[in-house]
Amino acid sequence: GTRIWNYTTGSAVASSPAVADGIVYVGSNDNNIYALDAAMGTVVWNYTTGGDVVSSPAVADGVVFVGSYDKKMYALNATSGAHLWSYTTLDKVISSPAVADGTIYFGSYDHLVYAVGASSSSPQTYEVLFAASGLPQGTSWTVTFNGQTKNSTSDTMVFNVPNGVYSFAITSPDDYTAFPSSGTVTVNAANVYQQITFTSTIQDFPWLLVVSLSVGAVLLALAITAFV
Known part of the structure; x- marks a missing residue:
């Protein structure tokens, strides 16, 4: 041939x-x-x-x-x-x-x-684990994944899905922003880990500390003068 x-x-x-x-x-x-x-x-x-x-x-x-x-x-x-x-x-x-x-x-x-x-077997599912960092212990955060919304006060949240590409969105607690706040994950015959980092939106103002120290110094000086 x-x-x-x-x-x-x-x-x-x-x-x-x-x-x-x-x-x-x-x-x-x-x-x-x-x-x-x-x-x-x-x-x-x-x-x-x-x-x-x-x-x-x-x-x-x-x-x-x-x-x-x-x-x-x-x-x-x-x-x-x-x-x-x-x-x-x-x-x-x-x-x-x-x-x-x-x-x-x-x-x-x-x-x-x-x-x-051959056809009755359910598709195998895999874990998609979202892990949060940057939040105070016990703070509630929310994940919407594949049309399902979950809230948690722990550091992790788990969804179980078969192979595919899925979108997610993060709802941050007050005074915090999430990164990434949305995106997609691809499940391909393996578990998936997605890190979510929260950052506080409340800024520390150094001038408040300066004012506090200045006021304290004035009060201390007045106290010393009164004592003398």
Whole structure:
């Protein structure tokens, strides 16, 4: 046969490819799952896991299922590569999944065979932790995140969301400003830490101290004079 194209990954490829709707899906020992255009060999998307991907993907109903050495079975959107959910076992997953009647079947090095619902699994969520500094203990502050508003008098506030890009806004207590006061955070298969620093808007005026010292000196002088 004549070679049409080849694509170089970052390490060995032990995974067997799956082909669906003109896209080739294959894993690599560089921790990635690749989606390649079947005609051209160009990358459509790639998704990075936490370990080698020796497992061969299975594609069903627009979802790619594939295991990784990081102990997880992944479900990825076949078109975009977006992380839909993952299921964690007790050891690496090099088994190639089989899909039938809405269920994924696969094995793990933990000696177990798993049957997991292909579409019933809820998307995995991750923590977005907001940490405040600069406020007196017990001061209330407010975060609006992904349409949800929370108040807290502690130093931290936590939200749980699946992968995505989310906006936030901070409501400062009286006499304080927050930095940043708004912005976005990106959740990509990991917890996110967002520091919020509060600064007092009340300024200390040195001349008040000078006046106070001057008045004190005058009063002291008068007291000494009266005593003499």
